[in-house]
Amino acid sequence: MRIFVSHAGSDGEKARWVGSQLMEAGIEVELDQLHWPVGDDFLRRMSEALSACDAMLALWSPAYFEEDSFALRELKAAELTGVRVIPVRLVKFDVPALWRHLIYADLHGLSDRDAREVLLAAVRGATASAQRQDQPRVWNVPARSTMFTGRDDLLRLLREALTSEGRAAVCALHGAGGVGKTQLCIEYAHRYSGNYDVVWWVNAENPALISEQFAALAVRAGVAAPGTDTVSAVEAAMSLLRTRQRWLVVLDNATDHPSVAKWIPSGPGHVIVTSRDQVWVGLAALSVDVLPVSEAVALLRAHVPGMTDTDGVKLAERLGCLPLALVQAVALITEDRLTAAEYLDLLERQGRRLLERGRPMDYPLTLAAQVTLTLNRLHKDSVAAALVVRLCAWLAPEPVPVWLFSVGAAALPAPLNRLAEDTLDLRECLARAARTGLVRFSRDSLTMHRLTQEIIRAQNTERGSSDDDTTVVGRADVEALLVAARPAGRGDDPGSWPRWAQILPHILSIDFTATDDESMIALATDAVWYVRARGDSAAALPLALNLYQRCLARWGADARQTLAAANTLGQVYRGIGDYASAKAIDDDTVARRRRVLGENHPDTLVSASNLAADLRRLGELDAAKALDEDTLARKQHVLGENHPDTLFSANNLAADLRLLGQVQAARALDEDTLARRRRLLGEDHPDTLTSASNLAADLRLLGQVQAARALDEDTLARRRRLLGEDHPDTLTSASNLAADLRLLGQVQAARALDEDTLARRRRVLGDEHPHTRQSAYDLASDLRSLGEHDAAQQIESEWPGPQSARRETEPGRWRRLLDSWARQLSLKREKKSVDRR
Numbered sequence: 001m002r003i004f005v006s007h008a009g010s011d012g013e014k015a016r017w018v019g020s021q022l023m024e025a026g027i028e029v030e031l032d033q034l035h036w037p038v039g040d041d042f043l044r045r046m047s048e049a050l051s052a053c054d055a056m057l058a059l060w061s062p063a064y065f066e067e068d069s070f071a072l073r074e075l076k077a078a079e080l081t082g083v084r085v086i087p088v089r090l091v092k093f094d095v096p097a098l099w100r101h102l103i104y105a106d107l108h109g110l111s112d113r114d115a116r117e118v119l120l121a122a123v124r125g126a127t128a129s130a131q132r133q134d135q136p137r138v139w140n141v142p143a144r145s146t147m148f149t150g151r152d153d154l155l156r157l158l159r160e161a162l163t164s165e166g167r168a169a170v171c172a173l174h175g176a177g178g179v180g181k182t183q184l185c186i187e188y189a190h191r192y193s194g195n196y197d198v199v200w201w202v203n204a205e206n207p208a209l210i211s212e213q214f215a216a217l218a219v220r221a222g223v224a225a226p227g228t229d230t231v232s233a234v235e236a237a238m239s240l241l242r243t244r245q246r247w248l249v250v251l252d253n254a255t256d257h258p259s260v261a262k263w264i265p266s267g268p269g270h271v272i273v274t275s276r277d278q279v280w281v282g283l284a285a286l287s288v289d290v291l292p293v294s295e296a297v298a299l300l301r302a303h304v305p306g307m308t309d310t311d312g313v314k315l316a317e318r319l320g321c322l323p324l325a326l327v328q329a330v331a332l333i334t335e336d337r338l339t340a341a342e343y344l345d346l347l348e349r350q351g352r353r354l355l356e357r358g359r360p361m362d363y364p365l366t367l368a369a370q371v372t373l374t375l376n377r378l379h380k381d382s383v384a385a386a387l388v389v390r391l392c393a394w395l396a397p398e399p400v401p402v403w404l405f406s407v408g409a410a411a412l413p414a415p416l417n418r419l420a421e422d423t424l425d426l427r428e429c430l431a432r433a434a435r436t437g438l439v440r441f442s443r444d445s446l447t448m449h450r451l452t453q454e455i456i457r458a459q460n461t462e463r464g465s466s467d468d469d470t471t472v473v474g475r476a477d478v479e480a481l482l483v484a485a486r487p488a489g490r491g492d493d494p495g496s497w498p499r500w501a502q503i504l505p506h507i508l509s510i511d512f513t514a515t516d517d518e519s520m521i522a523l524a525t526d527a528v529w530y531v532r533a534r535g536d537s538a539a540a541l542p543l544a545l546n547l548y549q550r551c552l553a554r555w556g557a558d559a560r561q562t563l564a565a566a567n568t569l570g571q572v573y574r575g576i577g578d579y580a581s582a583k584a585i586d587d588d589t590v591a592r593r594r595r596v597l598g599e600n601h602p603d604t605l606v607s608a609s610n611l612a613a614d615l616r617r618l619g620e621l622d623a624a625k626a627l628d629e630d631t632l633a634r635k636q637h638v639l640g641e642n643h644p645d646t647l648f649s650a651n652n653l654a655a656d657l658r659l660l661g662q663v664q665a666a667r668a669l670d671e672d673t674l675a676r677r678r679r680l681l682g683e684d685h686p687d688t689l690t691s692a693s694n695l696a697a698d699l700r701l702l703g704q705v706q707a708a709r710a711l712d713e714d715t716l717a718r719r720r721r722l723l724g725e726d727h728p729d730t731l732t733s734a735s736n737l738a739a740d741l742r743l744l745g746q747v748q749a750a751r752a753l754d755e756d757t758l759a760r761r762r763r764v765l766g767d768e769h770p771h772t773r774q775s776a777y778d779l780a781s782d783l784r785s786l787g788e789h790d791a792a793q794q795i796e797s798e799w800p801g802p803q804s805a806r807r808e809t810e811p812g813r814w815r816r817l818l819d820s821w822a823r824q825l826s827l828k829r830e831k832k833s834v835d836r837r
Contacts, residue, residue: 002028003123004053006074008063014090015059021116046074055084062093079191080148086122098156101192138198138221144190145183147303147327150295158188161284162270170264170271172280175288180323181274184288185250198247204254208539209398209505210263231535231724241265290321303330311340318344374436384416385433390473392439392448393456396505399445408485413477478510483519491530494722500530516554521561528568535727537575544569558596563589570610577769583614600638605631609649616656625656642680647673651691658698667698684722689715693733700740709740726764731757735775751782773799
């Protein structure tokens, strides 16, 4: 056991006594007064001592924490490098707030004998537990920077903001790029790791990708099994955070508050958000600026031998005290053996070139010169591996699945296309690329740092424009790869969802709104369908809008591509409950497709079905029925009775009939549609489950409530398993089952289900969505039936006018029929009771 004793200069006598007690107990000690010659390099000796010791014994006194204390430097260095610190308080004083998270032993007021026992117990106890895992059980935080310096005030303010009592503490760190927001978060997470059981880092730059990262948290924490669908896994993660304490979630690099607001957990833990956006209304916010001059100089002096205060101030001020620029300067001065004056002179004459050079130590940035040199060497070693790296540079920073290269092999440039056709050759090629450090290669994926991507993309031109480099890759190559690797089935097919989840970030990274390639537009359309089908229409809306606007600008309103994008946009509008916007665009699309393609074209009939769905949801039932009847007849003639699109129209017409009170006719059509879908699509297909749900509604309205309940229970179980707890379709099934229970007199059970459904719909769909409002109305009805009139009134006041609103929408019409049936059932029961008497 080797202990490094750290102390203030004024506590030298006490340090020698401590050292003698430890050595007498057989413990190896390194103490500056005993082992460091006069005139030796303090920084080098400190670094060597920390590297060689098992723990550092910190002898705390007021002098230890003075700003210029070498002992304080040792303490900071120990925490940065992960050396275990054993604090011992020599005298009674208030330990600075920043270091109170460390539990210390106290020698104050003890006799030498008692002090020796406390000292040895502290050292032996700490070193005995040193092998235990110091980090939380659930942890994915990046490694801390060994060059992190200062920020004590910010760390203190951040800690204070997060440790306030009450609900989940949220603090936003905002500031310009390069000021060290991410490094500050990393330092906080490492420094206070002992205060948490769960610490989870989320890249929040792209909101569409956040759900997958929370799903990974659920798997790592053991509250969701590997392979669990994303929606269910996210709910499991959020449930964990709602019910547990001692957790920290970091949402790094968020674009703005709205983009991450829904992802801020509500439990009694801590959340840190980093962003360049300074507007964070309603949250505690800390501005992260450049370093104070004193801390910038301390960073330079700690890592550049011989740096004086005067030179440090000049250099820090010339670099604007920007942490990134300071770290680059340290790297270049150290590697090239420059003096501060030489570096300043070069900075004046070749500033841009100089700032592109140097390797920042322990900092998550890679300089352009290093990337270029490494890539050139890889090109000489393996052209195919260099192509892999250049392709990854155009894709997202998220993992690139290995299957992307194998499935899209035919679209890859030579010679990578030939290697990709053989599994062993491909993996050897990927491993060769990974050995350069430009990419990381796991069993199933490759990952490239975003800054490496930016550097490589800046060097690229369209492939073929350079005769000297056969590995130059452009966006056309990456688009061809993505199109060739398109997952089988449209994005709304659950069987294709695992692969869509992996390829979606890369489709988004290529910016499909800037492409002229029709195949890429078609791929992007299917990607939007995937996002919508997973139940997140809100996230799908900006993608669908951008897609439509791009097609409109590029090809015009009547073009095939534009009309397909309009069809997708209408579906998304319907998904978020904006039926008026859906009707407007679907009405226009139907008219254009009829004129361009004809009345009976399959695409025209799809748009007609969508328009009828809008009309139905807006309460225009007669018009919806007429359009659905015409569309169904045309589809049966053009596509056949068993075509999925034909069955979609049959399903829609049954909904019209049900809402118009023609329930027997609706039941007959729904039974036929369900039978056909079960035979053609299978029991668990989303369309089959939609038909099952609709048939249950018919049965309920016809008084066969027990049969409706059995079918709704089965459908709910299947949707939960297939789509997850929070999918809008799952919540529809939950609401329907609650209606069955209410009619059967099981109002308490209905209430529990309605309460859960309302909470989920508020979170998933928002308060103003028609389905959310209907859930509020249903819950209020439950409460009134149970005699809880005040609670019912509270809900009705929160959602004013639910009864009038429901008359204008499909849910409202359906509920009125249900209410009518409930009244009839109650009257029949009363009549039977009178007859028996």
